[in-house]
Amino acid sequence: MLKIKAICLFIIINIVIIDPFVVRAQEVRPIVFPIQTGYDYNFSDTYGAARSGGRTHEGTDIITAKMTPVVAVVNGRVTEVVDHDEGWGLAIYIQDADGYSYRYLHINNDTPGTDDNTSIRAYAFPENIQRGSTVTAGQVIAWAGDSGNAENVGSHLHFEIWTPDRQSINSYPSLMAAIGKPAAENIVVSSYQFTKDLELGDQDVSVKELQKYLNKNGFIVATTGAGSLGKETEYFGLATRAALIKFQQAKNISPAVGYFGPKTRNLINADNTTANVVDDSNLGIDSNNSNGLVTAGWLVKDKSLARVYYVAANLELQWIVSEEVAVKKFGVNWYLDIKTFDDLGALGLSFGDHIF
Numbered sequence: 001m002l003k004i005k006a007i008c009l010f011i012i013i014n015i016v017i018i019d020p021f022v023v024r025a026q027e028v029r030p031i032v033f034p035i036q037t038g039y040d041y042n043f044s045d046t047y048g049a050a051r052s053g054g055r056t057h058e059g060t061d062i063i064t065a066k067m068t069p070v071v072a073v074v075n076g077r078v079t080e081v082v083d084h085d086e087g088w089g090l091a092i093y094i095q096d097a098d099g100y101s102y103r104y105l106h107i108n109n110d111t112p113g114t115d116d117n118t119s120i121r122a123y124a125f126p127e128n129i130q131r132g133s134t135v136t137a138g139q140v141i142a143w144a145g146d147s148g149n150a151e152n153v154g155s156h157l158h159f160e161i162w163t164p165d166r167q168s169i170n171s172y173p174s175l176m177a178a179i180g181k182p183a184a185e186n187i188v189v190s191s192y193q194f195t196k197d198l199e200l201g202d203q204d205v206s207v208k209e210l211q212k213y214l215n216k217n218g219f220i221v222a223t224t225g226a227g228s229l230g231k232e233t234e235y236f237g238l239a240t241r242a243a244l245i246k247f248q249q250a251k252n253i254s255p256a257v258g259y260f261g262p263k264t265r266n267l268i269n270a271d272n273t274t275a276n277v278v279d280d281s282n283l284g285i286d287s288n289n290s291n292g293l294v295t296a297g298w299l300v301k302d303k304s305l306a307r308v309y310y311v312a313a314n315l316e317l318q319w320i321v322s323e324e325v326a327v328k329k330f331g332v333n334w335y336l337d338i339k340t341f342d343d344l345g346a347l348g349l350s351f352g353d354h355i356f
Contacts, residue, residue, distance in 0.1 A: 027161075027169050029100060031073035032137045033178040034159055035144075039068045040192070042216045044338065047170040058168040059105070059160035060175055061336060063216070063230060066155040067112055067123070068144040072135040073102050073178070081131050083121045085109050089148020090124050092141055099164030106158050108145025117151070146230075154230015156336070193269050198260035202236040210260060211240055213268060215337070219247040220297055224331035236260075250295050294349065299326075299334065302344045308335075309344070309351075316352035317344065325355055 035041045041064040072094055079101065080093035090107035109119045125142050135141055146155045161171040192209045211221045211232035221227040221243045226235075241258035248256035253263050294300065298311045299320070308326070309317040320326045326334040 027163075027173070028177050029074075029161055029174040031102070031174050031178050032071065033175065034070055034073050034102075034104065034157060035062060035064055036069035036071050036138075036140060039064060040212070041068070043172075043175065044336075044340065045170070045172040047172055059103070059158045060171045062144075062157040062159060062175075063336060064144050064155065064157060066108055066110065066143075066145050068155075068157075069140045070104055070107070070142040070144055070157055072137055072139045072141050074100075075136050076102070076134075078129060078131055078133040078135060078141070081125060081129065082107075083119065083124055085117065085119050085147050087148060089150060090119065090142075090145070092125065092129070094135060094141070101160075101162040103160040103162065104142060104157060105160070106145055106147050106150040106156060108143045108155075109147035110145060115146075115151075117147075119147070154228070154336075156230065194260075194265045197262070197265070198236055200236055200238070200241050200258070203234050204236075205234055207236045207240065208232045208234045210236075210244070210268075214240075214243045214247055219243045219250070219295065220337070228331060229336055246295055246297065294339075298339050299330065299337065300339045300341060300344065302341060308338055310355055311349075312352060316350050318352045319354045321354050329355060 041062050043060055043062040045060070047058070047060065074094065074096040076094045076096040078092065079095045080091065082089075082091040084090075089105055090109050091103065091105045092107060093104070094102045096102070107124050109124060110116055111118055111120060112123060123143065124145070126140060129135070129141050144155055144157045150156060150158070159171050159175070161169050161174060163169060192213075194206055194209070196204070196206060198204065198207055198210060209232075211227055214221055215227075215229045215232065220229075221232070221239050225231065226233050227237070227239050244260060244264070245256050245258040248254075248258070248264060251264075251267060253267070294311055294315060296311050296313045296315060299308055300311060300317070301308045308320050310320055310329070312318055320329070
C-alpha cells in the first residue's frame with residue numbers, strides 16, 4: 001500500500017511540476033486592444049462555443065468593418081504571416097518575450113470596396129510586416145477582413161492567445177482588461193452620431209449605421225443576407241423598421257412605430273457620446289418584470305450553462321439543440337450576438353419547446 005501511495009504521489013508531483021498547465025486558471029495577459037483606437041467594434045465571450053466538425057471556438061470574434069486597422073497587442077516578434085488564402089484565411093502570429101502567441105485570423109483578402117478574394121498582400125499587411133519583424137504594442141500590423149471561412153459570416157477579427165506550451169486560453173478576459181472593463185460585460189462600441197430623421201424608404205449612410213447599431217445591440221434587422229450583422233445596407237426597409245420598433249418598445253419610446261425621430265436619435269447619440277459603450281451586462285436584474293429586459297428574437301444563454309435559447313414572440317425560452325439547427329434557423333453568424341445573463345431562471349420567463 002505504501003508503495004502504491006508513493007507511486008501516486010510521484011505522478012501527482014510530476015503533473016504539477018513538469019506540466020503545470022494541465023489544469024489552468026483563467027489568465028489575463030497585459031495587452032493593448034487589437035483594434036486601433038477610434039474604430040468601431042463589438043465582441044462577446046464565445047470561447048469554447050461549438051463549431052462544425054466537433055470543434056470548439058478557441059478565440060474571440062471582434063466584429064469590425066473591413067480594412068479596420070489591426071494592431072500588435074504586445075511588443076514582440078512576428079512568427080507567422082499567411083498572405084495566401086488556402087481555405088482558412090489570411091493570418092498573422094506574434095510572440096512576446098514570455099513565449100505567448102497572439103494570433104489574428106480572417107485578415108482582409110479583398111480589394112477595398114469589393115469582395116473579390118484576390119489576396120493582394122498590400123491590402124492585408126503593411127509592407128514592413130514580415131515573418132521575423134519586430135513590432136511594438138499599438139503598431140498597425142494588418143487590416144481586418146472576412147478571409148477564409150468568414151466569407152459568409154461578415155468581416156471580423158478572430159483573436160487567439162496561446163501559452164508557451166501551446167495551450168489555447170480564453171482571450172476575452174485579456175481583451176476586457178485592455179479596455180478597462182470587468183470580464184462579465186459584453187461590449188459594443190460606436191462613435192457614429194446621427195443628425196437626421198429616418199423613415200421607411202430612405203436610402204442614406206445613416207441607415208447603415210442605424211442597422212449596425214440595432215444588430216450589435218440585439219435588435220436584429222436580419223439573421224442572414226442584406227441587413228444582417230456585417231452586411232448592413234443603406235436602405236430603410238420593412239426589416240429595419242421592425243427592428244427599430246423592437247428597440248423603441250424596449251426603451252419605452254412612444255410612439256413605437258419605427259420612425260427614427262428626435263427621441264430615438266437623441267437616445268442613441270447619448271449612448272455613443274457619454275461613454276462610447278453600450279453595456280448590456282446588467283439586463284435581467286429586476287426579476288419581477290420581464291418587459292424591456294429580454295426582447296423577442298434574441299439568442300440568450302445563462303453564464304453557468306452551455307445551452308443557448310431563442311426568445312420566442314411570447315418571451316418563451318426555446319432551447320436550440322445543436323449548431324446545425326442554429327445555422328439553419330438563424331444563419332451562419334448566429335453565434336456572434338448571444339446575450340449572456342447571470343440567471344435566466346430569475347427573469348420570470350417560461351421554458352418552452354426545444355428547437356430542432
